[in-house]
Amino acid sequence: MSDAQVRVLVIDDDAAARALHARFVSETPGFTVTAAAGTGMAAIELGSHGGVDLILLDLRLPDVSGIEVLHRLRTLGTHSPDVMIISSSRDQVTVRQALAGRVAGYLVKPFTYEALAERLSRYRAQHRPSDEAQTHAEREQELAQREIDELLSTGRVQVPSPTARSSSGLPKGIAEVTLRRVLAALDPVTAASASQVAEHASISRASARRYLEHLVSEGRADIAHRYGKRGRPEVLYRLAPDVAQL
Incomplete structure (x- = not known):
């Protein structure tokens, strides 16, 4: 990725969380917030018109789900911005749906500035899409942040022995x-x-x-x-x- 600022759109229905996450992004070198909104339709509209490189997307939105937003953005093809999920949802079905949309990351809320900054820096250095190979083990089992990170890198979950x-x-x-x-x-x-x-x-x-x-x-x-x-x-x-x- 070039030395230009990464332009970020922050989507979260919670106004306080939206403001906090936007501040986190602004404090991360190499990133700038272009806009922040609280609905899925706003995410689709703002993400479709260009000028956005990366969307921080909450999945629980008041109008359409974050997964639906992700799928609609992917219809833009090469013009689709990258998406990093920020959500409290940790069930395997939701995580796998997000992975199928080729997300750039999945960060479980609540998280610290350091956790987000590390993932943003990794994204800026060079994002590699996750492997979508899947297993069928315990679809309803909730995932820890470590396991979600493992899914993002390998597409697999190690079930505890x-x-x-x-x-x-x-x-x-x-x-x-x-x-x-x-x-x-x-x-x-x-x-x-x-x-x-x-x-x-x-x-x-x-x-x-x-x-x-x-x-x-x-x-x-x-x-x-x-x-x-x-x-x-x-x-x-x-x-x-x-x-x-x-």
Whole structure:
């Protein structure tokens, strides 16, 4: 890619997230924000008229889905801008649909400036489309950021080996008693930070994050995020709906 600025269109239905992501892009050397919008139709219109090299595209939009936006943009052929997905959606079906649209990246929300800047820099250096070879393992299983990155580079997901779990059926390093306390600290309505969960469960913040990430990977907890006026988004956790505790 040349030394010219990469022109970026930011699409997100959340105004605070849209502003934050646009700021992240502006702070990354070699990138400039041409526009920001909150609907899929705006993404299609702005992306179709030229002047955009890369779209940061949220998948959950109020009018048409991000996947539909991606497919419509691809009908432009060589005039279609590149697309990098920024979304909280992590299920394999959605990720594979995005990969089929030859996305330049897939970044799970919420993310830090460093995470986005690293992917933008990699894109600017030289983007290589992902291999679309697929496996059929557990289509409904949610993916961690590491696994999504692996899909982008190889098109495959490595399903964790059963040997990675203890005799109780829990992953090694996850104790049932502590997991109960972490679950008890979560509420399906009010989101809590890792620090708040750690205090409630009487464990360290690092341990709380490990247990919370396990619950998210199992679909028993959901990630939320709070955008402040300044600084990075705060990651919050809440109990997933209709989850039965241990």
